Amino acid sequence: MPRGALVLSLLFWVPAGAQGPSARDWRAFDEYVARAVREWEAPGLAIAVVHGRDAVFQRGYGVRALGSSGAVDEHTLFANASTTKAFTAMALAMLVDEGRLSFDDPVVRWLPGFRLFDPWVTRELRLRDLLSHRVGFGDPGWLWYGRDDDFETILARLAHVEPATSFRSAYAYNNVTFATAGVIAGVAADQSWDQVVRERILDPLAMTETITRGEFVTPGSNIALPHGLVNDTLRALGVLSAADPIPSAGAMYSSVADMSRWLAFLLDSARVNGRRLVAPGTFAQMFQPQTVIRSGQFYPTSLRTHPHVTAYGLGWFLQDYRGEWIAFHTGSIDGYVAIVGLMPERNVGVVVFANRDHVEVRHALMWRVFDMYLDGAPRDWSTELHAMYDSLAAVEAALDSTRLAERKHGTVASLDLGSYVGDYTDEAFGTGTVTLDGDHLVWTVSAFLTADLEHWHLDTFRTRWRNRWVGDGFLTFRLAQDGTVQGVEIRGIELRRVPR
Secondary structure, three states: OOOOOOOOOEOOOOOOOOOOOHHHHHHHHHHHHHHHHHHHOOOOOEEEEEEEEEEEEEEEEEOOOOOOOOOOOOOEEOOOOHHHHHHHHHHHHHHHHHHOOOOOOOOHHHOOOOOOOOOOHHEEEEEEEHHOOOOOOOHHHHHOOOOOHHHHHHHHOOOOOOOOOOOOOOOOOOOOHHHHHHHHHHHHOOOOOOHHHHEEEEEEEOOOOOOHHHHOOOOOEOOOOOOEEEEEEEEEEOOOOOOOOOHHHOOOOHHHHHHHHHHHHHHOEEEEOOEOOHHHHHHOOOOOOOOOOOOOOOOOOOHHHHHEEEEEEOEEEEEOOOOOOEEEEEEOOOEEEEEEEEEEOOEEEEEEEOOOOOOHHHHHHHHHHHHOOOOOOOOOOHHHHHHHHHHHHHHHHHHHHHHOOOHHHHHHOOOOHHHEEEEEOOOEEEEEEEEEEEEEEEEEEEOOOOEEEEEEEEEEEEEEEOOOOHHHHHEEEEEOOOOOOEEEHHHHHHHHEEOO
16 A cells, blocks of 8 residues: 555445454444434534554544535535644744744744734744743634624734733643644745645645635535524524634635545644655654643543643644653634544544534544554443533532622613613723614624523523524613713623713
């Protein structure tokens, strides 16, 4: 078999003389996955396992959309979501080897207009910091999610986001700053980020089914539609490009057939068909801890895997498990989940895609696969993690009950509804508008982010987003001493009212 070749057409295949699960083990695993998909109520799921250069297991389960007969197979597209980050880090590693840039280049070398809140941090910020989530504040999702602004506008507003910690002192996951690294890749290569990834990774690996952002999805293609709870009912969601505002941090779509090629490439230390695409030292940096992740900040699964080390590399989460070094990354965006995991010393990789919002069966299947290669007794990760995530959901429900108990019943808004109408702005957030629609107020940030305001108590209103899967929140009007409206507070952000 040629180096780099993959077995893509079989449900499972065990290479001659291979150390690992038997064909019988894979049949049992197939049944286990099918059962887990039903138990977690995922409409559809696809999974692939790669051992060395070979795809030893590939299969789709369920349907691409509820109410349809279109079955998921190994070529069905799902959102990569944040597993896109590893592709961006790899593309930058290739540019490092080409001599176009360094991981330790100042960001302002490539983006002279880039600014953060602290001028010193602006000057000292390196590309490596962007790739390892240590800029001093977490993802300002309100800057990009559901917004119509271009990335240049998003970057300009970063200058007004106040840090939560000192620079490089703590891990804080940040999509916007990671996406900035993708912009730098494009600048350094004099191409778009999409072209950099396509020409340096997707084409050499023959990943012909993979696309770089949702807007490039072909209508009628073999794609799994996203699903989430809408008013407590699981439904297909009408969105395929939620991550497009931050493309290099989470906008790719792929199939497990294509991702098997990616896994084989990674397990072969960045070689394809015997040709090395990244130098060993550069490749190794992606899987070396760059930022320590403290207890309580890592995945809840660490309560079951008991790692001694938890960290972030360059586009990868890192931990130990049963004496093995594990690199993995999850992806979550409206109605989709993904996980890509590597156990390098055992030469094993796994990818799981599903089309239901935050269906954590992905973790269960990844750890089950790793256990199969560690010669341990089969552990029912699906049942364990289902119970654990149910308990975490119960805690969240209790917090919601606490807020409900704190509601001041029988109160009314201080002013007539028309007095709240107007535009509200903040240098970081941008502008939101309150309008009057019949007997209630409406809060609009974009066509996607539009909420009917339902009076909660006093001058606080519940935001009932019209795209119901977004989840409800609260908006509070702030009054001046003279009783006029001076601003609003939403998601901890204070917006001032624009004078009429």
